[in-house]
Amino acid sequence: MQGGFKSVVYWLSRVMQVVAGIFLVFMMLLTTFDVILRIFSRPIIGTYEMVALSGGIVVGFSVPITSWVRGQIFVDFFYQKFPKNVQDIFNYVTRIMSIVLFLFTAWNLAKMATDMYRSGEVSLTLQLPFYPVAYGIGFAFFVQIFVLITDMVKIAGGEYE
Numbered sequence: 832m833q834g835g836f837k838s839v840v841y842w843l844s845r846v847m848q849v850v851a852g853i854f855l856v857f858m859m860l861l862t863t864f865d866v867i868l869r870i871f872s873r874p875i876i877g878t879y880e881m882v883a884l885s886g887g888i889v890v891g892f893s894v895p896i897t898s899w900v901r902g903q904i905f906v907d908f909f910y911q912k913f914p915k916n917v918q919d920i921f922n923y924v925t926r927i928m929s930i931v932l933f934l935f936t937a938w939n940l941a942k943m944a945t946d947m948y949r950s951g952e953v954s955l956t957l958q959l960p961f962y963p964v965a966y967g968i969g970f971a972f973f974v975q976i977f978v979l980i981t982d983m984v985k986i987a988g989g990e991y992e
Contacts (some may be wrong), residue, residue, distance in 0.1 A: 891968030940969030
């Protein structure tokens with residue numbers, strides 16, 4: 832069960848990483864072509880909106896895989912001075928606090944997206960709806976919760992480094 836759960840969470844994190852990468856490439860190409868076309872007085876209409884929405888997807892969808900590979904900054908010179916059992920307790924407490932934070936944020940993003948959907952809120956120039964991005968980031972944060980739970984399973988099994 833644990834191996835299956837961990838595999839599914841890792842697979843979801845990787846898929847989201849690929850989606851984030853696709854949107855990052857889209858942002859780079861769009862910005863590049865917009866700059867080039869501005870030289871010829873033919874800017875791409877709505878570039879700012881598309882880059883802003885894509886940026887939200889890139890950042891939100893990158894969170895789970897970054898947490899999985901522990902790519903975030905961690906200052907451990909103080910942490911390493913404690914015995915392993917104290918480090919494990921610290922890891923549990925920080926994961927639980929993070930789960931609460933991401934659950935609260937994901938839930939509120941889902942509520943906000945629903946409100947945006949109901950009100951029909953869209954971007955000014957291209958009339959792109961905001962709610963899919965808010966739902967997407969909320970989903971990414973729910974996946975992040977499962978990554979944190981997987982971390983706790985690894986800590987309990989002595990697999991967490």
